Amino acid sequence: MQNTTELNNKPKRFIYDFNPEETEITMETKNLEIYYGKSLAMQNADLKFEKNTITALIGPSGSGKSTFLRSLNRMNDGIATVKGEILYQGVNINQPKIDVYEVRRRIGMVFQRPNPFAKSIYDNVTFALQRRGVHDKKTLDRVVETTLKQAAVWDQVKDSLNKSALSLSGGQAQRVCIARALAVQPDVLLLDEPASALDPVSTQQLEATLRELKKDYTIIIVTHNMQQAARLSDYTVFFNMGEAIEYNKTRKVFTRPKVQMTDDYVSGNFG
Numbered sequence: 001m002q003n004t005t006e007l008n009n010k011p012k013r014f015i016y017d018f019n020p021e022e023t024e025i026t027m028e029t030k031n032l033e034i035y036y037g038k039s040l041a042m043q044n045a046d047l048k049f050e051k052n053t054i055t056a057l058i059g060p061s062g063s064g065k066s067t068f069l070r071s072l073n074r075m076n077d078g079i080a081t082v083k084g085e086i087l088y089q090g091v092n093i094n095q096p097k098i099d100v101y102e103v104r105r106r107i108g109m110v111f112q113r114p115n116p117f118a119k120s121i122y123d124n125v126t127f128a129l130q131r132r133g134v135h136d137k138k139t140l141d142r143v144v145e146t147t148l149k150q151a152a153v154w155d156q157v158k159d160s161l162n163k164s165a166l167s168l169s170g171g172q173a174q175r176v177c178i179a180r181a182l183a184v185q186p187d188v189l190l191l192d193e194p195a196s197a198l199d200p201v202s203t204q205q206l207e208a209t210l211r212e213l214k215k216d217y218t219i220i221i222v223t224h225n226m227q228q229a230a231r232l233s234d235y236t237v238f239f240n241m242g243e244a245i246e247y248n249k250t251r252k253v254f255t256r257p258k259v260q261m262t263d264d265y266v267s268g269n270f271g
């Protein structure tokens, strides 16, 4: 990690080459600075996320992708100090008075390793709703069917909803975790390397699922897989050393990047 002085002395190279005013913005970050203790882990990442698109966050290990992603739904609370504004539908959610549970309901997260609870598939999907006092069986049944269908795993699990989610394959478990995130009807889905523990077939299925989901959700995904970012996302942000370096339509980032460092990274020549 860089210290504050080193980061502040670096030239600003951030390239932002599409016109966000023409688009509908679901989330936006402004003047973010994220500290672990006294160490500055992220700055210069004023980004806008367009509704119903997929944005890939790419960059070398330790460049701050997860730090940035986890701040978007306040998952860094208690771990890091996040300064600056995180706007969700125009409201700065990075304020103490904001209900963090509501933030996480609207901005859901799926983690790198599938993390189903040691409960049935049915109870995994309905967990948050049941905790909120929703016990009407018809409602819960409907949510289970709808979200498992959205997550493209319904056909595989519909006859075993009472089986433990721990008995599922990695790919199935990850899609059940997506259904669990969708059950509370979020707007935004944050995914932190959701395919890194999956085989190529499950990865392909997950990508197909995300392509479908973007019709209804705004999706931001951290990935180390360049091919995945190139095939799946509409926009790509390249991070390095705690800064957003280049942000553009994915096609441009991968075919005509404006910054040499981005070019080196996407073409696999990054030192």
Ligand SMILES: Nc1ncnc2c1ncn2[C@@H]1O[C@H](COP(=O)(O)OP(=O)(O)OP(=O)(O)O)[C@@H](O)[C@H]1O
Binding pocket: 001, 002, 036, 041, 059, 060, 061, 062, 063, 064, 065, 066, 067, 068, 079
């Ligand atoms: N909980 C933490 N406490 C202290 N430092 C942290 C913590 N989490 C991350 N960091 C540091 O912040 C910097 C950015 O880490 P981060 O995990 O966000 O990078 P990343 O780009 O997501 O990396 P990777 O691709 O390896 O997951 C790194 O220097 C890391 O060591």
